[in-house]
Structures are given as C-alpha cells and as structure tokens.
Amino acid sequence: MDAHETLDAIVGGEFDGILNVMRDAIRTREEIVARRVADSVEIGDTVVLTKLRPKYLSGLKAAVIDKHGQKITVKIDTDADTGRFSNELGLLPGMYEVLRKDEG
Numbered sequence: 001m002d003a004h005e006t007l008d009a010i011v012g013g014e015f016d017g018i019l020n021v022m023r024d025a026i027r028t029r030e031e032i033v034a035r036r037v038a039d040s041v042e043i044g045d046t047v048v049l050t051k052l053r054p055k056y057l058s059g060l061k062a063a064v065i066d067k068h069g070q071k072i073t074v075k076i077d078t079d080a081d082t083g084r085f086s087n088e089l090g091l092l093p094g095m096y097e098v099l100r101k102d103e104g
Contacts (some may be wrong), residue, residue, distance in 0.1 A: 038070045047074060047096040049089075056083070061099070072096070099100035 001009070009015060015022060041047065045064045052058050062074035065088070074096070076087040 032095065035070065037096075037098055038072070038093040041067065041072055041098050043067055045089075046099045047072075048099060049074075049076075049091070049096055051095055057089075062089070062096075 005103065010019075012023075041064055043064050047062055047064060049057050049060045049062060061078050062076045064072050065075050066073035070093050071090055073088060073090050078088065
C-alpha cells in the first residue's frame with residue numbers, strides 16, 4: 001500500500017479502530033524528525049519560524065545566534081514586524097525549519 005492508498009483507506013474508515021495509535025505514531029515520528037533537525041542546525045544558519053503563536057511570527061526568517069542542546073536562540077530579520085516580541089527568540093525543535101544555504 002503506497003501513501004495515497006493509505007490516506008484513502010484512512011478517509012474511507014478502514015483504520016477507525018486504531019486512529020489513536022496512528023495519531024500517536026505520527027506525533028512520535030514528528031518529534032524524531034524535529035530532534036534530527038535540531039541536532040543538525042548550526043550557529044549562522046537561517047531558519048523559518050513555524051507553528052508559533054501569535055501566528056504573525058510564523059513564516060519569518062531568522063538567524064541562529066546561539067544553541068544549547070535542543071534549544072536555539074534566533075535573531076529575527078530586522079525588517080520584520082515582531083509586535084510585542086523582541087527580535088530575539090528561544091525556539092525548541094518543531095518551531096522552525098532550517099533553510100538550505102541556497103534558500104536563505
């Protein structure tokens with residue numbers, strides 16, 4: 001079964017009895033991927049903020065200026081409107097995506 005067939009089966013109700021198990025597995029996988037990204041990020045990398053509130057912060061680009069374990073500190077682009085927030089934020093895995101060098 002490929003990905004499209006699996007999604008069709010989910011929508012069609014074939015997995016109704018194990019939806020909670022599937023949701024937990026997906027969350028676990030997302031956490032693993034986020035930790036892998038966090039392990040690979042380096043000071044000086046450019047990241048895009050994701051899944052943040054307030055939502056106007058999502059999509060902003062920022063430079064990584066510090067890293068302590070899984071937590072990074074970023075400096076948001078000076079032209080960006082950060083509202084009541086300073087232009088430096090601490091982020092955990094899953095709150096950002098790293099841009100490739102040719103995307104920054």
